[in-house]
Amino acid sequence: MTSVIGANIKRLREERGWSQAHLAREVCRAARVQGDPVGRQEVSRWENGKRKPREWLPFIAAAFGVPVDEVMTPEAPAETPLPTLADFLPGGDPLSPLEVRPGRRIGMGDVGDLQRRVHGLRLADDVLAGGDLIRPALRDLRRAVSLYRESTYSGDVGDQLLCQIGELSQIAGWIASDAGQHDEAERIYRLGISAARQAEDHTLAGNIAGSLAYQFSNTGREAEGVTLAQAALHDAGPDAPAKARALYLDRVAWAHTKAGGTENGQRAMRALGEAGHSLSEVNPGTESPAYLYWVDAGELRVMESRVYTELHKPLRAVPLLREVLGGYDATHTREMALYLSWLAVALADANEPEEAAAVAGRVISISSDVASERTAERVRVILRRLGDYADVPEVAALLAEHQAA
Template identity: 75%
Template sequence: MSGEFGQRVRAALRERRLSIRAASRTMNYDHAFLSRVLAGKQLPSIELAESLERLLNANGEIIEAAARLLDGDGTSSTPAPTLADFLPEGDPLGLLTVRSPRRVGVGEVTDLQKRVHGLRLADDVLAGGDLIGPALRELRSTVRLYRENTHTQAVGRALLVQIGELAQIAGWIASDAGRHEEAERIYRLGLSAVRQAEDLTLAGNLAGSLAYQMSNTGRTEQGLTLAQAALHDLTNEAPGKARALYWDRVAWAHTQAGGTENARAAMRALGEASEALADDTDADEPPAYLYWVDAGELQVMESRVYTELRRPLRAVSLLRDVLSGYDATHTREMALYLSWLAIALADANEPEEAAAVAERVIRIAADVASERTAERVRVVLARLQEYDDVPEVAVLLADHAA
């Protein structure tokens, strides 16, 4: 079906004698991103389809093709999956009586935990467009394992926890792919599961992940309210890493909400996150889903907050420190962090260096099937338009048509 979308757009471009590069310039989209979409390597967003429709005046055909692709309603052998494809109607967590159920034991839960963590590790090096199908298939399999078989109360609770963990990473993957409504449905499924399992720490991770998406997609007040609720519901027994992560999300939500008071609250929240991590002396091993939370990640959030608050001198120093030792295999995060560095350099009146960093962002993002990186490319290029009289910036803008 991705082929149908690309074919329709290419045919319309030929009719109007437009190249992909010319179309991307006109619509203010990155040429590499549009090329990946038309080649079927990345899903289009509805926003892109609407821009193409306006440019090409295709009588609604492009939007219809994009909708079929994103909804997974076509006849292709590889339609874009949605949560509805993988879960039963009605209550997806309701237990079923089947003819030949089997007994699920601790060993199967252990195997499942390993697969879930493997998916998290894959997300470190692969983007949402690459992982959404496998993530949803794993979620379907786990829900069926819980619903259609027998298990002890303890094993049932463990399965609900794994559904929650899967929903968190699958929601994150869907959000990275630009499928925000889908991600919200996945997060809410996970919240339902972990509330039944009475795992408040994991519930906070799911709620905080949804809050983060809301803050990044214009629902800033809802994002702030939900991030604060996730933090409020933590118990005193919650690991220090969990408290640090949830304070970080509160800091980001305040930053996105804007205003002087929110800026102050964001700085206070960053301080609380650092203190929480410093106090992380728990004898028990924290949950596996917190493996990535460390001082370096808190530094990343701090630098992003400083960038958004237009405090570039502090932001540039922090980001350079982070990037100097960052794992280059984590290409999506590398592109994202470099994008904030480019913005901070522009704010610091260093347009030549900002343009050089922006070129790196674009080069890396071209090979990453992530809507988040594509959006950051657009943000960076838009920011640099203020310096279009600087030769290095002018060349960049001409090449990538922001």
């Protein structure tokens, strides 16, 4: 059971945005000791109540810049705080290095090898679906976690390895979600948030959290989607790189859209406006990370058109979707099918059932060989929406052919 001291150490550390490894270094610095007599695992034991800090208490307090009594005294009840990403970490410590590590010592070259594998998987996801990539994605993630837990390395190498585990978790979680394995995807995303936070990469943690929020919003957990999307935006802060902040705001907009209601719709539109503004800003010294290569004005238009579709504003959605689809890379089959699916729904909302049926036929045709649960679900959504026009010949023919879907 977590002790009062352990709870205070964790609270003070998280208030400062420090990882357990960062606190360990600060304690050693305050104690003016050489080497690493206190490491991340020791801090974890203190916080979990498995070991009392005893002689380290004065140095823990000095590291935080607070009196020793503040570390030892129970915290007074306070107002319910805003949710943070710390509320979405996995149970236990799945990234805890083994006490005795049987593996070899690794360096930045090994981290570079993993980085290239992560990037290759991300590029593959542009043209392949979750069902095609789930096995290699999970295999790579298991290997990366084993490498971190079983090998020996310097602190810098460990931090970079955690970042790559975070990036790999984001794309592996996205792949698992696309394959319809939502429980597995959630576990992976939570692991990634933990890795990114331990590496103190707040931009990456926000990206992973936004992906999990997106899944929540699309799988009947709309309230959780709003909470997590807002936590990702809040934790990253106003100085996040332009593309990252735009993406966080996009996730917030989608979460509010799926939550439904007039007020949420208004919040969604405000978030979209802020996303466009953020993308156009240039923050010196905050270059957007390479893994956000796909975030651009076109992607924001896609989200805007989808929000308009969900809010039943077809006169705004249809022109935007046509514009996006007119210049879209046809090799990205899954995304093409998804974007066309929103166009089909928007056309139905605009009382254009014949054209909606024609677009729906394209969606079904190009997604028939795509191993994606997301495209399969969108086909079901289209067919349900077109059921209102079952007396229109073009729609009737489509439903007769594909009703089993």
